[in-house]
Amino acid sequence: xxxxxxxxxxxxxxLMCLCLTKICGSVRTHPRRGRYICVNQxxxxxxxxxxxxxxxxxxxxxxxxxxxxxxxxxxxxxLKMKGVEYEYAEIDIMNKTQxxxxxxxxxxxxxxxxxxxxxxxESLVIMEYIDQVWKGESLLPSDPYERAQARFWAKFxxxxxxxxxxxxxxxxxxxxxxxxxxxxxxxxxxxxxxKGGNKAFQGKTMGYIDLVGSVVTYWFPVLQEATGKxxxxxxxxxxxxxxxxxxxxxxxxxxxLPPWDKLVAYFRVFVAYLNSRSPNS
Amino acid sequence: xxxxxxxxxxxxxxxxxxxxxxxxxxxxxxxGVKYVTKEEDLGNKSPLLLEMNPVHKLTPVLxxxxxxxxxxxVILQYIDEVWPHSSPLLPSDPYLRSRVRFWGDFVDKxxxxxxxxxxxxxxxxxxxxxxxxxxxxxxxxxxxKDGPFFxxxxxxxxxxxxxxxxxxxxxxxxxxxxxxxxHCPKIIAWAKTCQQRESVAKSLPHPHKIYDYVLELKxxxxxx
Numbered sequence: 001x002x003x004x005x006x007x008x009x010x011x012x013x014x015l016m017c018l019c020l021t022k023i024c025g026s027v028r029t030h031p032r033r034g035r036y037i038c039v040n041q042x043x044x045x046x047x048x049x050x051x052x053x054x055x056x057x058x059x060x061x062x063x064x065x066x067x068x069x070x071x072x073x074x075x076x077x078x079l080k081m082k083g084v085e086y087e088y089a090e091i092d093i094m095n096k097t098q099x100x101x102x103x104x105x106x107x108x109x110x111x112x113x114x115x116x117x118x119x120x121x122e123s124l125v126i127m128e129y130i131d132q133v134w135k136g137e138s139l140l141p142s143d144p145y146e147r148a149q150a151r152f153w154a155k156f157x158x159x160x161x162x163x164x165x166x167x168x169x170x171x172x173x174x175x176x177x178x179x180x181x182x183x184x185x186x187x188x189x190x191x192x193x194x195k196g197g198n199k200a201f202q203g204k205t206m207g208y209i210d211l212v213g214s215v216v217t218y219w220f221p222v223l224q225e226a227t228g229k230x231x232x233x234x235x236x237x238x239x240x241x242x243x244x245x246x247x248x249x250x251x252x253x254x255x256x257l258p259p260w261d262k263l264v265a266y267f268r269v270f271v272a273y274l275n276s277r278s279p280n281s
Numbered sequence: 282x283x284x285x286x287x288x289x290x291x292x293x294x295x296x297x298x299x300x301x302x303x304x305x306x307x308x309x310x311x312x313g314v315k316y317v318t319k320e321e322d323l324g325n326k327s328p329l330l331l332e333m334n335p336v337h338k339l340t341p342v343l344x345x346x347x348x349x350x351x352x353x354x355v356i357l358q359y360i361d362e363v364w365p366h367s368s369p370l371l372p373s374d375p376y377l378r379s380r381v382r383f384w385g386d387f388v389d390k391x392x393x394x395x396x397x398x399x400x401x402x403x404x405x406x407x408x409x410x411x412x413x414x415x416x417x418x419x420x421x422x423x424x425x426k427d428g429p430f431f432x433x434x435x436x437x438x439x440x441x442x443x444x445x446x447x448x449x450x451x452x453x454x455x456x457x458x459x460x461x462x463x464h465c466p467k468i469i470a471w472a473k474t475c476q477q478r479e480s481v482a483k484s485l486p487h488p489h490k491i492y493d494y495v496l497e498l499k500x501x502x503x504x505x
Contacts, residue, residue: 118376125382132375144362145348151355156336189336 061086062114070215071123161186194239217244226267291316294342300445301353302341310480391417451488
């Protein structure tokens with residue numbers, strides 16, 4: 001029998017360290033340690049509140065996500081493209097009643113995919129998993145060389161471009177300006193690749209790199225509007241812009257993207273919070 | 282099965298001190314693929330390197346039949362896919378594959394990143410880097426519980442990702458004044474097991490050579 005006091009809480013980024021089957025996956029709040037995922041193996045029941053018991057339905061495919069996160073979006077969209085039914089649970093980083101919570105590694109560890117209870121973290125890893133497990137429209141190219149190219153550009157976008165762009169758009173002062181040159185150089189690289197006809201960006205069907213790239217083609221402009229800073233514009237980067245137009249006008253993607261106004265409002269608050277916490281960051 | 286038929290050209294743009302380049306060499310050795318290395322001087326980059334990796338202008342680059350691939354972990358996956366018949370690096374089960382990819386990424390983002398900060402730093406900065414390095418290594422160490430290697434009894438992707446850094450362990454310990462074995466004995470035991478593999482022995486330089494290089498670099502950069 002399960003008791004509330006005996007919850008085994010695990011930081012989301014440590015999920016992968018454990019050999020788990022059939023975990024609960026619900027998000028709990030520990031009074032001291034903050035938000036965690038419950039990794040108890042409940043036998044059919046879970047207590048939400050003291051004294052209240054609910055039947056737990058162990059969905060085969062579950063996404064723990066954040067509606068405003070580009071990483072969460074990629075994973076959900078990948079599942080939708082494959083026609084996979086899944087249950088979505090929102091990890092509420094911004095607790096409205098308590099004010100904004102600390103966003104640290106947990107933010108980066110959203111989303112998590114739970115497949116028959118097994119957790120998979122890191123959006124790029126999840127997308128490879130999805131592509132391997134579910135047949136249907138291929139996310140990644142089938143040719144090994146083209147696959148390597150797609151992986152390279154995804155890493156470039158995630159590990160090089162996005163951190164620099166975040167500093168520009170979400171940072172302040174000197175650090176933001178220093179990062180600008182870096183970010184613009186990275187954007188130029190991608191612009192040249194697309195202009196040069198690099199096949200990785202030219203897929204006829206929506207795929208891996210288009211989903212990964214939505215952080216550049218949708219989220220960067222959102223942040224630009226939220227903070228009043230400029231980075232990716234049509235006249236500076238026409239090829240990137242055109243890529244974005246092509247991807248974002250695709251009916252399925254358009255329907256599933258988080259709404260522009262809501263997202264802008266979210267990031268306005270989020271960035272203000274970040275800057276109020278540490279003026280030098 | 283050795284590398285298939287005539288006409289395959291495999292070139293590695295190499296840099297003897299780069300643990301990333303060592304990964305590629307270990308993988309090719311494991312697969313029994315014939316390859317040629319071209320040593321790059323990163324202080325004086327060759328036109329070939331600039332052409333084959335215009336984005337980062339860094340080693341390693343794998344050039345397969347004239348096609349360049351960059352980013353060592355991307356290269357490892359490519360090698361595994363193109364030469365699947367010998368010594369698979371990644372498991373075929375999707376879930377196990379995802380775990381292995383996750384840990385590969387972890388090795389880069391946590392362990393290598395901390396190591397890079399460790400050797401040139403001093404004082405409080407170095408203590409922080411040391412802490413990060415050891416904590417990340419300890420977390421990874423737990424993955425060794427099922428066998429001599431990270432995947433159990435087979436040498437694979439995560440082993441290839443981490444093993445080159447072992448050639449840097451001596452330099453890190455000397456610069457940071459600490460013992461890795463004291464904190465992570467299983468990692469050191471694993472490193473010794475890996476050293477017995479021909480692929481590793483061939484591809485990694487002697488740790489003292491790395492240390493000599495680090496000392497020289499520190500002097501040049503005025504970091505003593």
